[in-house]
Amino acid sequence: MQYQAPKSIDDAISLITSASGNVRLLAGGTDLLVQMQTQATEPDLVVDIKKIEEMKEFKKEDGVYIIGAAVTGMEIIEHEDFGKDWPGIVDGVKLIGSIQIKGRASMGGNLCNASPAADSIPAMIASGASAIIAGPNGRREVLVEDFIKGPGKTSLKSNEILLSIKLPLKKPNSSGSYLRFTPRTEMDIAVVGVGVNITMSNSGICEDAKISIGAVAEKALVVEDAAAALIGNKITEEVIENYISRVRASSRPINDKRGTVDFRIQVIGVIAKRALNMALERII
Amino acid sequence: MTRQHIETKINGDDCDFLCESSETLLSVIRNQLQLTGTKEGCSTGDCGACSVMLDGRLVCSCLTLAVEAEGKTIDTIEGMSNGEENLHILQKKFLEHAALQCGICTPGFLIAARALLEKNSDPSETEVRYWLAGNLCRCTGYHKIVEAVLDAAKEMRG
Numbered sequence: 001m002q003y004q005a006p007k008s009i010d011d012a013i014s015l016i017t018s019a020s021g022n023v024r025l026l027a028g029g030t031d032l033l034v035q036m037q038t039q040a041t042e043p044d045l046v047v048d049i050k051k052i053e054e055m056k057e058f059k060k061e062d063g064v065y066i067i068g069a070a071v072t073g074m075e076i077i078e079h080e081d082f083g084k085d086w087p088g089i090v091d092g093v094k095l096i097g098s099i100q101i102k103g104r105a106s107m108g109g110n111l112c113n114a115s116p117a118a119d120s121i122p123a124m125i126a127s128g129a130s131a132i133i134a135g136p137n138g139r140r141e142v143l144v145e146d147f148i149k150g151p152g153k154t155s156l157k158s159n160e161i162l163l164s165i166k167l168p169l170k171k172p173n174s175s176g177s178y179l180r181f182t183p184r185t186e187m188d189i190a191v192v193g194v195g196v197n198i199t200m201s202n203s204g205i206c207e208d209a210k211i212s213i214g215a216v217a218e219k220a221l222v223v224e225d226a227a228a229a230l231i232g233n234k235i236t237e238e239v240i241e242n243y244i245s246r247v248r249a250s251s252r253p254i255n256d257k258r259g260t261v262d263f264r265i266q267v268i269g270v271i272a273k274r275a276l277n278m279a280l281e282r283i284i
Numbered sequence: 285m286t287r288q289h290i291e292t293k294i295n296g297d298d299c300d301f302l303c304e305s306s307e308t309l310l311s312v313i314r315n316q317l318q319l320t321g322t323k324e325g326c327s328t329g330d331c332g333a334c335s336v337m338l339d340g341r342l343v344c345s346c347l348t349l350a351v352e353a354e355g356k357t358i359d360t361i362e363g364m365s366n367g368e369e370n371l372h373i374l375q376k377k378f379l380e381h382a383a384l385q386c387g388i389c390t391p392g393f394l395i396a397a398r399a400l401l402e403k404n405s406d407p408s409e410t411e412v413r414y415w416l417a418g419n420l421c422r423c424t425g426y427h428k429i430v431e432a433v434l435d436a437a438k439e440m441r442g
Contacts (some may be wrong), residue, residue, distance in 0.1 A: 001305050029348065029349065030329055033329075033346070033347040033348070034329060037327050037328055038328070041361070045351070046306075099417075100332055100396070103331055103342050103416065104341075104344070186414060187330070187418065
């Protein structure tokens with residue numbers, strides 16, 4: 001196995017474009033090294049992206065956060081202001097493994113690993129986050145929901161690299177949350193997960209909402225139907241019931257060791273309600 | 285494949301080594317540098333026995349490539365006490381509270397606990413339990429470990 005740590009994005013792209021065999025990118029390595037240890041993957045070339053400055057940048061420009069693909073979970077959690085604007089994303093990142101794992105693992109890696117149960121992905125989707133991708137012909141930007149194609153599959157071409165994750169301008173009177181169900185409180189994989197972002201008017205009417213559900217389909221889904229049940233309404237019990245039933249109707253989980261179809265559809269409604277209330281309570 | 289020459293600082297001392305690109309930091313620390321206080325448990329980042337500090341961050345050395353340590357500082361359990369007579373308060377409290385049985389998980393717990401107390405000198409029991417969730421112990425049932433960490437924090441606050 002060869003190891004390269006290029007200093008620029010252009011060098012990284014030419015490396016992966018010209019290389020043959022199994023090429024893997026390395027950020028925190030908490031998925032890649034596990035796969036290597038278990039021989040699930042045997043790379044010929046590992047390209048470490050952490051020496052590329054842009055990959056480690058975490059900045060706010062004109063109110064818009066850009067998080068480099070190699071910024072670690074702990075850096076996101078410990079950021080002084082980010083959690084005030086995007087508490088839902090911090091909820092999701094906090095659940096990615098132990099402190100040790102988050103000391104290395106990046107949100108960009110969680111996105112590229114594309115697990116249907118990834119905790120940061122529904123949170124990113126609900127927040128309107130997009131992926132900035134660098135390739136030989138420049139850069140492109142896609143919404144996170146369009147970046148993920150299926151389990152372990154993204155829209156990245158073989159000569160492209162995820163550069164950063166971009167959050168939109170945060171709307172006034174808005175907030176977010178991510179909540180999951182797991183049998184244990186820590187060190188577990190989501191049985192279901194719900195990301196919520198909601199904007200309220202001063203008179204208590206929901207002006208905008210985006211809902212994303214995880215671990216109940218081949219990838220995290222946007223539930224426009226459930227958001228539509230909220231938008232234009234006061235958040236009454238009746239509205240919440242309607243929202244919950246729409247979340248359940250959009251879920252299409254599988255039976256596996258973490259939960260049955262029936263259980264997941266039942267529990268995602270409960271989690272969706274709690275996540276909604278959590279987001280509402282956070283609006284100042 | 286030529287071996288890579290890596291320069292680091294381990295427990296305050298300059299330290300360079302040669303390694304294969306695919307070798308983990310854990311493997312180099314234990315097998316080459318003979319710093320066997322850091323333990324290998326699961327090799328997949330679940331148990332925390334291999335915890336070390338890498339540039340001040342708590343990480344699993346089993347999920348870090350040794351080549352990634354180039355130019356970085358590494359702190360292992362061997363650097364925690366100042367000789368056998370001058371154990372770190374956490375080490376003293378682990379002994380006092382009998383917070384270990386077989387001892388395999390202990391270096392990882394100590395490294396992780398020190399990282400917590402450096403950030404938060406007055407953690408709640410819940411905070412200690414969440415912070416140490418990435419360290420597994422199959423002997424103690426955790427209670428004594430948590431007690432030892434809380435007691436150490438109290439003593440360190442003075």
